[in-house]
Every structure is written in C-alpha cells, then in structure tokens.
Amino acid sequence: MLAARASGSAMQQQVMARWLAQQGLELAAMQPVGGGCIHRAWQLELRDGSRRFAKTNRAALLPVLEAEADGLAALQAAAGSAGSAADLPTIPEPLALAELEGEAVLLLSWLDLGGSHKQGWRELGRGLARLHRASLNSGDGRFGWHRRNFIGSGPQHNNWHCSWAEFFSEQRLVVQLQLAAEAGRAIPQAQALLEEVPHWLAAHEPEACLVHGDLWSGNAGLLHGGGGAVFDPAVYRGDREVDLAMARLFGGFPAAFFEGYQQEWPLPAGHQQRVELYNLYHLLNHANLFGGGYWHQSAACIQELLRSWS
Structure with missing residues (x-):
C-alpha cells in the first residue's frame, strides 16, 4: 500500500x-x-x-x-x-x-465482480442506455465538463462548446495531435484530418449526455448475484456514441451488450461510420502515453478515415 x-x-x-x-x-x-x-x-x-x-x-x-x-x-x-x-x-x-x-x-x-453470462451483458447495455438518457435531466446542452480530468494518465481537456463537431475536433483530436507533434511524432495527414472533421460531424447533432468517457472492457464488468458495474471513468458531456465506440476497442464487449443498448435506446443513422473516428482519440492517447505500435495504428486510422469519408 x-x-x-x-x-x-x-x-x-x-x-x-x-x-x-x-x-x-x-x-x-x-x-x-x-x-x-x-x-x-x-x-x-x-x-x-x-x-x-x-x-x-x-x-x-x-x-x-x-x-x-x-x-x-x-x-x-x-x-x-x-x-x-x-x-x-x-x-x-x-x-x-x-x-x-x-x-x-x-x-x-x-464491487463483487465475477459474472459472465450473456443476459447480464445485455442488461448492462440496457442500463448504460438508461444512464445516458437519465443524464439529460441535468446539464444545459453544452459539450464539455466543469474541469479537466484524465484519460488514463493523460490530460483530458473539456472546455465547453455548443457544437459537438467543434468540441470533438478541438478538445479531443487537436489536443492529442499537438502532444504528438511536441514529442517529435507529427503524424502525416493530421492537418488534413482536422480540416475535415468539422464537416464530417456538421450534420450530426447529438444530445449532450454524461458519458463514461473511458469505457473499454477493463472498466466494466458483471457482479456476482446479478447486475453490472462501470468504473474508472473519464466523464464529460458528449455524444453517447463515444462510449459505444470505445466499447468495441481493445478487445471489446460481448455482442449482447450492444444488443441490449440498441433495444433500450437505438443509436442514430451513421453511428457505424463514426466508430473509427471517435476511437482515433483513444489510439492517439495510447500513442502519446505508450508509443510503440500505437503510432502506426493512429496513422493508419487517419489514412483510412480520409479515404472512407471522402
């Protein structure tokens, strides 16, 4: 200790x-x-x-x-x-x-963690959808948070924005790409990406839910006796899709989790295309924190986004 x-x-x-x-x-x-x-x-x-x-x-x-x-x-x-x-x-x-x-x-x-049954994951997905929806009872519609916090051990900026497209571009991608450049690891086509992101997200106007922010499989689990839990958050008010996108990264959640979420509160059209864009933030954060193959993954993701969204 x-x-x-x-x-x-x-x-x-x-x-x-x-x-x-x-x-x-x-x-x-x-x-x-x-x-x-x-x-x-x-x-x-x-x-x-x-x-x-x-x-x-x-x-x-x-x-x-x-x-x-x-x-x-x-x-x-x-x-x-x-x-x-x-x-x-x-x-x-x-x-x-x-x-x-x-x-x-x-x-x-x-938390008495230890369950693994399919129905438990489906209920956890439904529960997350209910939590996202309930968070709309507070807040003023803006995206951000009242303080900076951390994504892992990396800094997470949360300045308030009225536009989700501006928030995600400036408070998520710009910050991570600047950290990379300052470390001497400028990524090819980064500027081209930043010029496109506001246009890609311009027509997408999500509600400002309170999101977990770091929802990979290591930060959630089922409980002995039933029910599920989420923990180790990096919260802010953002597009609820960011939680569902990250839940597919780094091993991912069982399919039943996503089925449960969709049953409770279906995601809007186009959410599949936004998964890789939202997860680029986490790839860049891992590159800045750990280096190694995450630099190549981040660069490859940017190239693929520019190709698939064009």
Missing part, C-alpha cells in the same frame, strides 16, 4: 488503519488486488465483515484520483435522477480521498 518503507507492510497497514479509524471504520486486513496499470489497488476487510476498495499512488497523482472521484459522483448523480436503481449499472461510491504520508489514497465502495 502506501510507499514502500523499511518498516514494511505492517507499518503500511497501520497507516491505513489509522485513517479508516478516523472515519469510524475498523480495518481487519488488507491485500493487493488487480487494479489497472496506473494505481495500486487494495481490498480492505473490515471488522464488521464488509469490504472496501482503495487506490493508492504517489502524492503527485492526487489530482488523478480527485478527477476519478468527481466522475464517479457525477455518474451516481445521473443515476439518482433515473428512478429505479435496479435498472442501472452499479457505480462505486467515492467515500474518502486523502494524502497520507506522501501517498494519495482514494477509498471506494467494494
């Missing part, structure tokens, strides 16, 4: 126990669990038999955890306006956030 010290795991557990005690919680045990490539993740077992989930990282990354907590709270608020929670994805509750002895810590409610 907290930064490795000569005193070892016993001292680390003591630090966590003292922090939890301040919140009226008594720690019985803690153990590492899988939690992605950015943070360390922990299962916390309490004396009353319940469990919590904790993420830790160096103190400099406290803003990343703050943004995650903000996104989870926003998704929960949107779900709260929808009516029956039984019809919606479970969203972990951000319980506490702190800096402890040089480490950032985010405490969350526990």
Whole structure:
C-alpha cells in the first residue's frame, strides 16, 4: 500500500488503519488486488465483515484520483435522477480521498465482480442506455465538463462548446495531435484530418449526455448475484456514441451488450461510420502515453478515415 518503507507492510497497514479509524471504520486486513496499470489497488476487510476498495499512488497523482472521484459522483448523480436503481449499472461510491504520508489514497465502495453470462451483458447495455438518457435531466446542452480530468494518465481537456463537431475536433483530436507533434511524432495527414472533421460531424447533432468517457472492457464488468458495474471513468458531456465506440476497442464487449443498448435506446443513422473516428482519440492517447505500435495504428486510422469519408 502506501510507499514502500523499511518498516514494511505492517507499518503500511497501520497507516491505513489509522485513517479508516478516523472515519469510524475498523480495518481487519488488507491485500493487493488487480487494479489497472496506473494505481495500486487494495481490498480492505473490515471488522464488521464488509469490504472496501482503495487506490493508492504517489502524492503527485492526487489530482488523478480527485478527477476519478468527481466522475464517479457525477455518474451516481445521473443515476439518482433515473428512478429505479435496479435498472442501472452499479457505480462505486467515492467515500474518502486523502494524502497520507506522501501517498494519495482514494477509498471506494467494494464491487463483487465475477459474472459472465450473456443476459447480464445485455442488461448492462440496457442500463448504460438508461444512464445516458437519465443524464439529460441535468446539464444545459453544452459539450464539455466543469474541469479537466484524465484519460488514463493523460490530460483530458473539456472546455465547453455548443457544437459537438467543434468540441470533438478541438478538445479531443487537436489536443492529442499537438502532444504528438511536441514529442517529435507529427503524424502525416493530421492537418488534413482536422480540416475535415468539422464537416464530417456538421450534420450530426447529438444530445449532450454524461458519458463514461473511458469505457473499454477493463472498466466494466458483471457482479456476482446479478447486475453490472462501470468504473474508472473519464466523464464529460458528449455524444453517447463515444462510449459505444470505445466499447468495441481493445478487445471489446460481448455482442449482447450492444444488443441490449440498441433495444433500450437505438443509436442514430451513421453511428457505424463514426466508430473509427471517435476511437482515433483513444489510439492517439495510447500513442502519446505508450508509443510503440500505437503510432502506426493512429496513422493508419487517419489514412483510412480520409479515404472512407471522402
């Protein structure tokens, strides 16, 4: 857990126990669990038999955890306006956030993940559609978010725009392509793409839903006992299609997930063509974060978009 010290795991557990005690919680045990490539993740077992989930990282990354907590709270608020929670994805509750002895810590409610049945994925798709629709109960129709946040560990800009075409072009593609150029990895035909994107999306006028923003298969799952969950968001108000597009990337979700979404709230005409355009953002982000073959994938995607949309 907290930064490795000569005193070892016993001292680390003591630090966590003292922090939890301040919140009226008594720690019985803690153990590492899988939690992605950015943070360390922990299962916390309490004396009353319940469990919590904790993420830790160096103190400099406290803003990343703050943004995650903000996104989870926003998704929960949107779900709260929808009516029956039984019809919606479970969203972990951000319980506490702190800096402890040089480490950032985010405490969350526990998700008992482990289901894999087809009907569960179909219900998760329906639930996401309901969550998207419920989020329209708030907001003012603009695209963006009240703060910058993070896509993985990369910066995500969210300046408000009234036009989706302008938002996606300027706050998503321009930012990533500028980062690439600053790193000496300017991508051929990038400028030609940026000149075309506003025209490609001009006739597409989506509603400004609250989107998860980072909905790949590692950030969602089914729960033991039924239901599904989404977590680790990078929220903003955008075209709901971006979540469905990313759900096809990096391994993708089962077909039943998309069937369930379509049954609940069908996507508009042309959504298939926009998938690769929306996912270019994530390819570029991965290229900027990890390099390697993502540069080639990003360049190939741009070439294909210019060919297929012409």
